[in-house]
Amino acid sequence: GLFNWNNSFIFAHDVLNHFTNSFTASETPFTAFCLVMRRTYMEHGFEQSFCSVDTFIRVWFAFIRLQDLDSSMLCPTCGPSPSVVIADGVSLAPQMSKLTSHIRPPTTTTAHSERVETISSYRARGLPFIKTPALRALLTKFLDSTKVFFTNILDTTPLAAEYPSLHQFMMLYLSSGRQSPHYMAYRTLLSQISAPDIALQLVPFKAIPILRSMTDPNYDVPVWLQSLVPAMGHAINSHRTNSNGHRVPLPLELRAVAGWMADRANDVYSRLAQHDPAPIQVHGADNLGSWGDWRQTGTCYGLPQIRSRRVYPKLRNDGSPTDRLPEDKSDSGCNKYYSTYSKSNLAGGIMVLWCTHSICLGFHTMPVAEGRNDVFAAIYTHFPVAPEIIVYDYACQLAAYSLVREACFFRDTRFLIDELHAHGHSGCGQACFASNAMTYDERVRAINTSAAECGNGGLKRIRKSVSYMTYEHTVLYTKAFFDVWNRSIA
Ligand SMILES: [Zn+2]
Ligand SMILES: [Zn+2]
Incomplete structure (x- = not known):
């Protein structure tokens, strides 16, 4: 087909589409494309030279404005609402x-x-698990100080006063020692609890009821919790089997800290969730x-x-x-x-x-x-x-x-x-x-x-x-x- 622009230039659709194909395949400025076209014209001994860059830009945009390439910008696999x-x-x-x-x-x-x-x-304050920066810093310090010498030299009573369940879990981490199979898992969980991000990043809404049920010693934690809260999943998995392949019961401290995390995440969510979309x-x-x-x-x-x-x-x-x-x-x-x-x-x-x-x-x-x-x-x-x-x-x-x-x-x-x-x-x-x-x-x-x-x-x-x-x-x-x-x- 031909594209007539202002009755002064007539372009083959091929040339205009050729540009579209070029710049979408690799970075091709208008100037570079026009230069290539001009050379091609000369090589073929055409009498007319290729138009100026300015003209080509104007023509291409006029042309593309009329096109509906219509890829519809939807993924056939994902459907209308990609997950x-x-x-x-x-x-x-x-x-x-x-x-x-x-x-x-x-x-x-x-x-x-x-x-x-x-x-x-006012409602949107105190979103992290640990509300104050000072206490978050204290937990981070505690983790740093137990990295090399496994003794707690810090005064962690402010954390114990504010978050007793968390503190008991910190003490469990400390008493299990560095050789414990739970060392890394516990440490990771504590470090994620010390994050300044909104609590729902670590414990999404869906995970709240499961973490809450964990406070019941007879509750069997579903395996899929690990995809929602990987840090908790790691900690639980470190207890799933011992060397004899037997299930080891979860420590009460881990169950209690899960319950506390559920309460914190729920508190944050219910304070924010005041209206429907x-x-x-x-x-x-x-x-x-x-x-x-x-x-x-x-x-x-x-x-x-x-x-x-x-x-x-x-x-x-x-x-x-x-x-x-x-x-x-x-x-x-x-x-x-x-x-x-x-x-x-x-x-x-x-x-x-x-x-x-x-x-x-x-x-x-x-x-x-x-x-x-x-x-x-x-x-x-x-x-x-x-x-x-x-x-x-x-x-x-x-x-x-x-x-x-x-x-x-x-x-x-x-x-x-x-x-x-x-x-x-x-x-x-x-x-x-x-x-x-x-x-x-x-x-x-x-x-x-x-x-x-x-x-x-x-x-x-x-x-x-x-x-x-x-x-x-x-x-x-x-x-x-x-x-x-x-x-x-x-
Ligand atoms: Zn897709
Ligand atoms: Zn960031």
Whole structure:
């Protein structure tokens, strides 16, 4: 076919498609493509020379605007609501002056947005297992001091006073000694309890009743607990059999600390879970697209938008781009998140969601990269049911952010950091890492490979080209890229 542009240029579809195929296969700027075409023309002795780069750019975008490559951005294997989602953002800083007033990322709120006042910064305090940083530091010190010389030289009475069950378990760890088959398992569990992250990272909602039942000495712990709370699974498994292959009863201290963990996680959850997610709104034919055409809104997901982001006026700084702080004031937060997002260059970019089969499930352009809010809002506004696992570089921060705002919606979601992004999270609990959950969950093992594939093959390839483009071109170019990407995988 032929594409007639302004009656001044006529292009073969082949040439335009050839560019699409080139830039989606490997990084190909417009200039490089036009240079190759010009040389080809000369080699073949064509009388006319190939058009200028500017003209080609204009023609290609006019052409692609009319195309509906329509990969539909849905994974045939995962279906409409994938259970594992990988979120990956890239900052690009498209020319801000070219941003239109139509841009509507999922983070958008207006004066008409629903206001949720059942959650407040006051309710959202004390989210970690050990509420105060001083006591968390004391437990960390205790673990450090027992690393080499196995004697406790610290005064741990403040922990004993505040958390007696935890303290008794610490003493069990100390008395079993370093040669004990339970040494590493106990140590890991204690270290995860000392994490500054929200308690529900270590003990997800589903695990609460099981941990609570563990206080009953006759309760037989189901094996699948280990995939929900790997650290507790390790500890229990270290008792499953002795050298003669006989079952060893679990120590009372371990049962008691499980009960305490259940109470803490339940307390955090019930304080946050004050409201249901907004009901699903399906837009009828008459007001179809009231959220707008993706070419203008810059938001393009395979799933239709079914909710709008709510406003949480009683949470400090909610929805403002300066909302970089941890939900809990007593928490110093993730070093990596803070150093990435506290920089004054609040560049915009693209947020992309993938499934584990490396299918792009959609993307949105971010006028200002907001990190957690971009992932939270994209999922909440498009997914009827929250995914079981969300993989994200800053999962440590995303967990508390999402659970504080929509605890009921996200209660069965686990927030994990993949291996590619694991570095830099020095203070963050092990429960945040995919590597921690991997031992017992096969799906999590698949995550690391697919996350790396999407990250390296996907956004990196178009990053440079897009950084020179206007906003509207960025959206079209990105969509064309992902459509071809998805078709090549499906
Ligand atoms: Zn899939
Ligand atoms: Zn972190």
